[in-house]
Amino acid sequence: MQDLHESCGIFGIYAPGTDVSRVTFFALYALQHRGQESAGIATAEGNKIYIHTDMGLVSHVFNEDELARLKGNIAIGHNRYSTTGSSVACNAQPVLVGTTDTRIALGHNGNITNSMTLRTELEEKGFVFNSSTDSEVIANLMLSAPEKDMEGKIKYAMHRLQGAYSLVLMSNDKLYGVRDPMGVRPLALGTFDTGWVLASETCALDHIGSQFIREVEPGEIVTIDGSGIRSTRIESSKKALCIFEYIYFARPDSLLNGKLIYSTRERMGAILSKEYPVDADVVMGIPDSATAAGIGYARESGIPYHEGLLKNRYVGRTFIEPDQRLRELGVRLKFNPMTEKISGKRLIVVDDSIVRGTTTPRVINMLRKAGAREVHMRICAPPIRYPCFFGVDMATRWELIAAQKSVSEIKNAIGADTLGYISMDGLIEAVGQPRDTFCAACFTGDYPTPVQLEMDKLQLETLASNPLRSFSEIET
Numbered sequence: 001m002q003d004l005h006e007s008c009g010i011f012g013i014y015a016p017g018t019d020v021s022r023v024t025f026f027a028l029y030a031l032q033h034r035g036q037e038s039a040g041i042a043t044a045e046g047n048k049i050y051i052h053t054d055m056g057l058v059s060h061v062f063n064e065d066e067l068a069r070l071k072g073n074i075a076i077g078h079n080r081y082s083t084t085g086s087s088v089a090c091n092a093q094p095v096l097v098g099t100t101d102t103r104i105a106l107g108h109n110g111n112i113t114n115s116m117t118l119r120t121e122l123e124e125k126g127f128v129f130n131s132s133t134d135s136e137v138i139a140n141l142m143l144s145a146p147e148k149d150m151e152g153k154i155k156y157a158m159h160r161l162q163g164a165y166s167l168v169l170m171s172n173d174k175l176y177g178v179r180d181p182m183g184v185r186p187l188a189l190g191t192f193d194t195g196w197v198l199a200s201e202t203c204a205l206d207h208i209g210s211q212f213i214r215e216v217e218p219g220e221i222v223t224i225d226g227s228g229i230r231s232t233r234i235e236s237s238k239k240a241l242c243i244f245e246y247i248y249f250a251r252p253d254s255l256l257n258g259k260l261i262y263s264t265r266e267r268m269g270a271i272l273s274k275e276y277p278v279d280a281d282v283v284m285g286i287p288d289s290a291t292a293a294g295i296g297y298a299r300e301s302g303i304p305y306h307e308g309l310l311k312n313r314y315v316g317r318t319f320i321e322p323d324q325r326l327r328e329l330g331v332r333l334k335f336n337p338m339t340e341k342i343s344g345k346r347l348i349v350v351d352d353s354i355v356r357g358t359t360t361p362r363v364i365n366m367l368r369k370a371g372a373r374e375v376h377m378r379i380c381a382p383p384i385r386y387p388c389f390f391g392v393d394m395a396t397r398w399e400l401i402a403a404q405k406s407v408s409e410i411k412n413a414i415g416a417d418t419l420g421y422i423s424m425d426g427l428i429e430a431v432g433q434p435r436d437t438f439c440a441a442c443f444t445g446d447y448p449t450p451v452q453l454e455m456d457k458l459q460l461e462t463l464a465s466n467p468l469r470s471f472s473e474i475e476t
């Protein structure tokens with residue numbers, strides 16, 4: 001699956017005596033799957049804040065010289081995939097903002113649905129913006145707060161912000177971790193030798209030898225400094241963790257709500273097998289996000305599991321455009337079918353989701369060319385009918401295939417013999433938490449916060465910038 005992008009991975013560390021920029025580099029490396037467009041690290045030493053950001057993968061952005069320049073006892077890091085703000089170097093994070101008496105660096109995962117309103121308000125107060133990201137809106141909103149202490153400034157901003165935000169931020173002597181009151185995006189807390197770390201996912205803690213302690217709670221502000229760690233919070237009336245973290249975004253070796261993502265995906269596959277059984281020779285999962293679900297399907301159905309597509313793990317995101325001949329090969333740059341395992345077989349192919357419906361037909365076509373006799377698609381996400389406003393670059397509604405077509409029409413459009421999407425109840429059973437603790441708005445249209453006003457605004461702007469599109473195309 002290629003056309004769904006998480007917005008960001010974030011990391012923070014408070015560990016005097018440690019090479020914090022190097023640790024942050026390796027943590028960002030483990031979080032690379034959450035964003036591949038730009039990367040950045042900021043460190044604090046005494047009254048100085050050092051920062052380096054650039055476009056590209058973590059391994060391209062940093063070298064030994066840069067890491068040596070990023071000195072300090074505190075660091076925050078960020079991997080970005082753009083959702084708000086275009087993909088340009090000035091939108092890379094962390095962002096650094098300051099007044100004469102307060103300077104903060106901030107990294108954000110999520111999307112603020114009222115950022116346009118807040119930005120206009122801040123500009124009227126004289127705040128100047130250097131990027132088009134809502135992360136800079138959050139940071140400046142904190143600076144604009146009448147409160148004197150940083151926790152008060154953060155709370156002030158939290159009361160004004162709408163949408164999704166997990167944050168790492170630092171001043172010269174403190175590290176903060178913040179999760180929005182709904183807890184849409186994850187944020188984990190761990191220990192590191194004598195210090196503390198914060199990360200989007202627990203897999204980053206594992207890679208740097210940190211001990212996972214707990215998740216930062218929805219609405220919580222964690223403050224870490226020389227005197228230790230303390231916590232305060234604003235009220236959280238409705239929890240809405242993004243259920244897509246379980247299906248696709250989070251790495252299979254991460255824990256979420258105390259559960260291993262890999263095992264949750266195995267359960268999704270097992271449930272799909274019960275909901276949509278079919279006679280076949282082989283089950284395979286599209287690597288890597290649907291491998292565990294494929295194994296779960298196979299185990300439940302008793303049909304053997306085989307790998308059929310090999311993923312080129314080093315393709316990642318490249319800024320080198322393929323030439324026309326390579327472009328025509330399409331998904332083959334990413335997957336290679338093993339003909340011997342496919343030819344003459346009736347395949348059950350498990351994938352995480354179908355968004356626009358542009359990648360799946362190419363994969364099915366590739367399998368048929370490799371000799372597959374039948375291709376039965378099984379999907380771990382229910383049909384995606386609504387766009388995401390909380391930090392996932394999904395698509396506009398008129399680009400979502402399930403918003404336009406019935407399941408049987410999608411089956412025909414992608415060229416599958418049969419198609420089965422997991423039910424909403426099946427998905428909830430697989431994640432094993434109460435339904436009302438999740439956001440599942442891209443399936444149900446039931447957004448956890450009001451987004452209609454901003455949606456209308458976005459549609460009108462889109463219409464203004466693209467007058468050839470008719471009203472019916474942007475109807476929601």
Ligand code: SF4
Nearest residue numbers: 242388390439441442
């Ligand atoms: S709309 Fe979908 S992708 Fe966006 S936060 Fe909600 S569940 Fe996640």
